[in-house]
Amino acid sequence: MESVFTFFKKYRVIGIALVAIILLSGCQAAASGQPIDPETAGFFDKYFVLTFSKIIKGVASFLGGSYGVSIVVVTLIVRLALMPLMLKQSKKSYEMRDKMAVLKPEMDAIQAKYKGKKDTDSQRKMQQETMELYQKHHFNPIASMGCLPMIIQFPILIGFYYAIRTTQEIAQHSFLWFNLGQPDLVMPFVAAAIYFMQFKVSQLGMEPSQKKQMAIMGLISPIMIGFVSFNAPAALPLYWAVGGLFLIIQQLISKKLYMPKPSVAPASAGQ
Incomplete structure (x- = not known):
């Protein structure tokens, strides 16, 4: 196999x-x-x-x-x-x-069983045991x-x-305070701020270790969007800002629907 x-x-x-x-x-x-x-x-x-x-x-x-x-x-x-x-x-x-x-x-x-064993046979056995574990729990x-x-x-x-x-x-054409075909000094900050908020919303419910791992990656998107927007027509940061706001709402909905609820310990019989 x-x-x-x-x-x-x-x-x-x-x-x-x-x-x-x-x-x-x-x-x-x-x-x-x-x-x-x-x-x-x-x-x-x-x-x-x-x-x-x-x-x-x-x-x-x-x-x-x-x-x-x-x-x-x-x-x-x-x-x-x-x-x-x-x-x-x-x-x-x-x-x-x-x-x-x-x-x-x-x-x-x-992983503890094969820790420090880098030879081919050990790696093959570790991979085989991992596959068997996946099959046991029907995990793909x-x-x-x-x-x-x-x-x-x-x-x-x-x-x-x-x-x-x-x-x-x-x-x-223009929209609100800016020309859609010209760079705007405000919209890059708006778009970057919205995507930073979207990143923060995506972290809701994450374990501290996961948040730490995602910290740098989560900053790349808003920084890149803000940087590119300074030299782009304002129509683009408008598109990113609207899309980012929608993503925030979408993530809140997905967390409401699918994120596991924290378990509540049952009350003791003596209470």
């Missing part, structure tokens, strides 16, 4: 390949920020970027020409459409966390990762992102 770790390596390579293909196809024309020619556009530009561009323009026309409101509305529609997938992914994540908590004592025993680490929702949502979000960059009509 082939090892679960071998399967994981295969899936990881496939995932990286898919991401690379999407990025390369999307970056050919859309990454330049220039209008896309429907006649010469590649598959990704034609069926993702141009489709979202038409949706943004159609919604803006319906809303009296407000491209700012259109970006807000389409962002919410896209996020709502992806929400079932994201909630399913969150559910799998919590289920995996519960199963790992049950497995942990036996996993620790296996690959299936529990919930990769499919990530793969499905990635081209949609990237396509929408590039549609905002390449839809020239957006740059000719």
Whole structure:
């Protein structure tokens, strides 16, 4: 029987390949920020970027020409459409966390048994015992990762992102206090702050050790979004800010639905 770790390596390579293909196809024309020619556009530009561009323009026309409101509305529609997938992914994540908590004592025993043994035979035996433990508890680490929702949502979000960059009509309009086509000094801080809040919400219910492990990774997203937003049209941090607020609500819902409730010790009979 082939090892679960071998399967994981295969899936990881496939995932990286898919991401690379999407990025390369999307970056050919859309990454330049220039209008896309429907006649010469590649598959990704034609069926993702141009489709979202038409949706943004159609919604803006319906809303009296407000491209700012259109970006807000389409962002919410896209996020709502992806929400079932994201909630399913969150559910799998919590289920995996519960199963790992049950497995942990036996996993620790296996690791302690082979601690310091780096020879091939010991590593093979440790891997075999780990597989047997997974089978005993009907635990599939690959299936529990919930990769499919990530793969499905990635081209949609990237396509929408590039549609905002390449839809020239957006740059000719203003929204609230800023021009959608020009960098704004306030929106980068707004977008970064919202994604920092989203990171903090994602940590609710985590163990202190997990929070410590995620601390640095959680700061990368808001810092990068804020940094990129300073040189990007304000339409992009608007999109990130709206998407970030939606993610906060989505995470609160998923935690309410799926996060294990703390057990309450029963009252003693003498009380």
